[in-house]
Amino acid sequence: AQSVTQLGSHVSVSEGALVLLRCNYSSSVPPYLFWYVQYPNQGLQLLLKYTSAATLVKGINGFEAEFKKSETSFHLTKPSAHMSDAAEYFCAVSAGQGAQKLVFGQGTRLTINP
Amino acid sequence: DVKVTQSSRYLVKRTGEKVFLECVQDMDHENMFWYRQDPGLGLRLIYFSYDVKMKEKGDIPEGYSVSREKKERFSLILESASTNQTSMYLCASRRDRWDSNQPQHFGDGTRLSIL
Numbered sequence: 629a630q631s632v633t634q635l636g637s638h639v640s641v642s643e644g645a646l647v648l649l650r651c652n653y654s655s656s657v658p659p660y661l662f663w664y665v666q667y668p669n670q671g672l673q674l675l676l677k678y679t680s681a682a683t684l685v686k687g688i689n690g691f692e693a694e695f696k697k698s699e700t701s702f703h704l705t706k707p708s709a710h711m712s713d714a715a716e717y718f719c720a721v722s723a724g725q726g727a728q729k730l731v732f733g734q735g736t737r738l739t740i741n742p
Numbered sequence: 743d744v745k746v747t748q749s750s751r752y753l754v755k756r757t758g759e760k761v762f763l764e765c766v767q768d769m770d771h772e773n774m775f776w777y778r779q780d781p782g783l784g785l786r787l788i789y790f791s792y793d794v795k796m797k798e799k800g801d802i803p804e805g806y807s808v809s810r811e812k813k814e815r816f817s818l819i820l821e822s823a824s825t826n827q828t829s830m831y832l833c834a835s836r837r838d839r840w841d842s843n844q845p846q847h848f849g850d851g852t853r854l855s856i857l
Contacts, residue, residue, distance in 0.1 A: 637782065660842055671746070671832055671848035672785075679843045718784060727842040728773065728792060729800070734784040 630655045630721045634733035642741045647691075647706040649736050651719035654700065660722040661702045662730065663693055667715045675717075678702060689713070714740045744769045746849040748833050754855045761820040763852050765833030773836040774816035775846060776800075776808060778829040785832065791816055792839040823856045830854075 635650035653659060660679050664672040676687025683695045689712075693704045702719060719733040749764035767774065773792050777785040777800075787800030789808040797808050805827060809817045816835075820827055830853050834846040 662845060664848075669751075669850070671850045672834075672846075673848070674845045677843075677845055722842040726840050728790060728798070728839070729787055730846060732777075732785040734782055 630659065630723050630731045632719050632721050632731055632733035634717075634719050634736050636736055637734065638737045638739065640739040640741060641709050643711055644708050647704075647709045647713065647738065649704040649717050649719075649738065651693075651702045651704065651733060652700055653702060653719070653721045655721055655723060657723055660727075661693075661695065662720045662722070663687065663691070663702075663704050664718045664720065665689075665715045666718065666735075672718060675704070709738075709740050711740050711742065714738055744771070744835065744847040746833055746835055746847050748831075748849040748852050750852050751850065752853050752855075754857060755820075755823050756857055757823060757825060759820075759823050761823050761854070761856075763818040763820075763831055763833075763854070765816045765818070765849060766814050767816075767835040767847070768814065769835070769837070769847075770813065771835035771837050771847075772813075772839040773846075774810065775834040775836070776806075776816065776818045777832045777834065778802070779832055779851070780829055788818065825856050828854060828856045 631654045662677045663675040678695045686692045720730045745768045775790040776788045791810045807819045833849045
């Protein structure tokens, strides 16, 4: 069975600082991995996805994530935080090709300090 | 762009009522999903469907049922609402049944309160 652990339910950084949101997964087969963002009172939007083509994945709004199989991690980073990045971020794993379901982490709320 | 529309943003119902949450997608997607979102628990899958009249239980189906009579529409039904079903409900769709490389597309959610 697949599972996702997001380390830290709340992360706070200063505007202009590095953003690092941690995600570790468990999967018995090569996974597909996703990061989603949720702004207040909205649904989830896709930030980026890993599908085995490249280990470093670039997404929207300057975010990127690196797939590290040896560490079973898929951490999300952004070099310089902006006030508009304040939101909740979810990591999700799918159990490879043919899987119907996504398993989500519990979410990390990102706060940006001016 | 894919559009997933949930019929209500906010809904208040009473204990014991039968509650319907509606979701429509406009891109002929095969898969549709219902999740509930609670603080600290992330998103938990209630039911999903991969075709008209087909449904599969997710991780927390108890107290819920679903209906998919048309490909574009997926309804979540609370047979007899209880206070522990107060939550945010999110609908999602995905293009292909078997291509899990495809992302899910989400509606804006329905915040349901059961009094």
